[in-house]
Amino acid sequence: MEPDPPPSRLRQEQRTEQAAQQHTQQTQAALEFEHAEEVLRHDRAQHPPPETLATRLKASVAATPPPPRPWWRRWLGR
Amino acid sequence: MSESGQPELFAPDALAAWEASGFGQVYAAHAQVIYYLALRMLGDPTQAEDATHDVFLKAWRKYDEFRGEAAVRTWLYRIAINHCRNLLQSWNSRTMLSNADEAVWERSASPADSPLRVLETKELGQRIQQTLDRLPPEYRELLLLVADEQLSYQEVAELTGQTADAIRGKLHRARRAFAAAFAQTA
Structure with missing residues (x-):
């Protein structure tokens, strides 16, 4: 029969095992969704628009002539 | 050119109009849902970014005509859906189920x-x-x-x-x- 490991080694192994369990729980957290829409909402939160998009859009707006006033505003003199 | 001699990224008038019209707030409030719709309709992040850009640019050009009969978000969705449908039709490369x-x-x-x-x-x-x-x-x-x-x-x-x-x-x-x-x- 194998002798019991010394207390310090036992604690070390327990800590390693706990850390591994925590890691698994963190990386593979089980998610449960009632409907497809909830899956999509979760997915949407993981996919925000790129931060560069607003800058790019502003640059395009700057290069775009202002929209003409609609006829009804011209007619009303507004 | 700016005072520092560097070219300015944005024309001041356009930036002022962007802020004054409230379109910046429109973008901030709705960009995420429009981008996500485009992402999952088109299936490609780069195409989704381009599509979102084009949708908001179209909305900007028409913003003066938007008179609020519908919610802004619904209006943006309408532009986005039509834009993505047109792209998908023109690509004609994805497998569609009958x-x-x-x-x-x-x-x-x-x-x-x-x-x-x-x-x-x-x-x-x-x-x-x-x-x-x-x-x-x-x-x-x-x-x-x-x-x-x-x-x-x-x-x-x-x-x-x-x-x-x-x-x-x-x-x-x-x-x-x-x-x-x-x-x-x-």
């Missing part, structure tokens, strides 16, 4: 009434894309719109050219189809 396939989804054994359980992994997004790609376009658009909590069934109905009652019926079938297709991607 109406005959739609019937197969409706008959399929479905875990729709049981919760969808998944492990949080990096592949979840890929599975969702694969699932949506397998659905008829009508179901895909319906689920993406209904996933937006700010849209009422009536607004979804108007965006898809149907009645609110029809939306409720189709939503049930779309959920079943999603659940069945999602299970197949595991």
Whole structure:
């Protein structure tokens, strides 16, 4: 029969095992969704628009002539 | 040119108009949902970014004519859906399921009434894309719109050219189809 490991080694192994369990729980957290829409909402939160998009859009707006006033505003003199 | 001799990125008038018109706030409030719709309709982040850019640029050009008969978000959705549909049609490269396939989804054994359980992994997004790609376009658009909590069934109905009652019926079938297709991607 194998002798019991010394207390310090036992604690070390327990800590390693706990850390591994925590890691698994963190990386593979089980998610449960009632409907497809909830899956999509979760997915949407993981996919925000790129931060560069607003800058790019502003640059395009700057290069775009202002929209003409609609006829009804011209007619009303507004 | 600016005082420092560097070219200015934006024309001051355009930037002022962007801020004064409130369009910056419109972008901030709605960019995420429009980008996500484009991402999952087109299935490609780069194409989705381009599409979102084009949608908001179109909206900017027409912003002066927007008189608020509809909510801004609904108006943006309408532009985005049409834009993405046109892109998909012009690409003609993605596999679309026919109406005959739609019937197969409706008959399929479905875990729709049981919760969808998944492990949080990096592949979840890929599975969702694969699932949506397998659905008829009508179901895909319906689920993406209904996933937006700010849209009422009536607004979804108007965006898809149907009645609110029809939306409720189709939503049930779309959920079943999603659940069945999602299970197949595991």
